[in-house]
Amino acid sequence: MTCLGNIDEKDPRLWVHLGAVYIFTIGIIFFVFRAYNNYIATIYKYKKLPLPQNYSVLVKNIPKEITTSQQLKEHFERMYPGQVIKHI
Secondary structure: OOOHHHOOOOOOOHHHHHHHHHHHHHHHHHHHHHHHHHHHHHHHHHHOOOOHHHOOOOOOOOOOOOOOHHHHHHHHHHHOOOOOOOOO
8 A cells, every 4th residue: 555656746745765875874784883883882892901912012123033933932031031922
């Protein structure tokens, strides 16, 4: 009965369909915005945790004699004892 195909062009009930589309669209935008804000808040909390993957350091001008990852770790352990968490 109230399907858009069954309503005449001049029937005022067409406005009900238009209003429903606007309400539905606004509702979807509201819930997507709320979910996105929740996602951003969760990511922000996670990035503030003191985890090794949340930190990185770019090291330039490494001495030529350091050729392996293990040598690099040992080099920085000598410079900063107990502060090297992970090396690649």
